[in-house]
Amino acid sequence: MTALSEANLDLWRDLEGGDVLRICLTCGSCVSDCPASEADPPLLIRTLLRMVELGLEDNLLEEDTPWSCVTCSRCEEVCPMDVRPFEICLALRRWQCRNDSTRIPLSTTEIYQRGYTQPVDRVEELRRSVGLSGKLPVITADPELLAKFQAMLMEIDVIRDHDFMFKG
Ligand code: SF4
Ligand code: SF4
Numbered sequence: 001m002t003a004l005s006e007a008n009l010d011l012w013r014d015l016e017g018g019d020v021l022r023i024c025l026t027c028g029s030c031v032s033d034c035p036a037s038e039a040d041p042p043l044l045i046r047t048l049l050r051m052v053e054l055g056l057e058d059n060l061l062e063e064d065t066p067w068s069c070v071t072c073s074r075c076e077e078v079c080p081m082d083v084r085p086f087e088i089c090l091a092l093r094r095w096q097c098r099n100d101s102t103r104i105p106l107s108t109t110e111i112y113q114r115g116y117t118q119p120v121d122r123v124e125e126l127r128r129s130v131g132l133s134g135k136l137p138v139i140t141a142d143p144e145l146l147a148k149f150q151a152m153l154m155e156i157d158v159i160r161d162h163d164f165m166f167k168g
Contacts, residue, residue, distance in 0.1 A: 007055035015091040021053050023081045030075035030085045036068040039118055043068040045075055045085045048092065066092040067105035068117050104162055112153055112166045115139035115146065 012018035028046050036043035043065040051060050066089050075085040096103055107117045115138050124134040139146050154160050 006058075008057045009055045011055040011057055011060075012052050015052060015088060015095055017084055017087040017091055018052060020081075020083050021049055021088070024049055024053075024083050025081055026050065027080065029078040029080065030083075033074045033078050035072060035074070035118055036065075036070055038122070039065070039068040041065055041068075043089075045069075045089060049083070049085060049088060052088065052092070060092065061096060061099060063092070063096075064106045066090075066096070067107040070118060102158065104158060104165065108159070109165055112150055112159075115149065 012021050024046075026046060030045050031037050031047075034043060034045055037045075041064070048060070048063065048066065051063075069086065069089045071086065071090070073086050076082075076087075079085060110117045120136055120138075123136065127136070128134045135141070139149055150166075153166075154163065159166065
């Protein structure tokens, strides 16, 4: 936990797009429409933006939730101030990797095992409500494709070096 006396108040300068954070109204619209806000743990993008503003560097380095973003851009569409939370989320991922080259977000294991990170129950219900099969066209539906996908991920050095996290 970062003590406020040790906060890096220039942290926003290290993040691409961080200069617009000061105009955020903290209205929360970006969270209310974010599908990853239902993930476990939830991605609370507004809270992350506040943490950047407060310079809570150590806490943000430990945060896994930026990796739950599915890059849908919904938060950008609803933001009344054009803060572009989605861009900050991606900038946070890059910043974390720049500061810790061994970092493996927990969501990477979920992607390896099933190809997605979000809870899909609601999507399955929505699909059925419009007459589609509840079954999602995800990569786990095709074991051959999943094996190819996993082999491709294992080509990445940091994943291969930590393969114990993915086999199980
Ligand atoms: S929607 Fe925009 S203004 Fe509102 S909290 Fe999110 S980033 Fe800030
Ligand atoms: S782009 Fe990411 S942060 Fe924005 S609404 Fe979509 S999942 Fe949430």
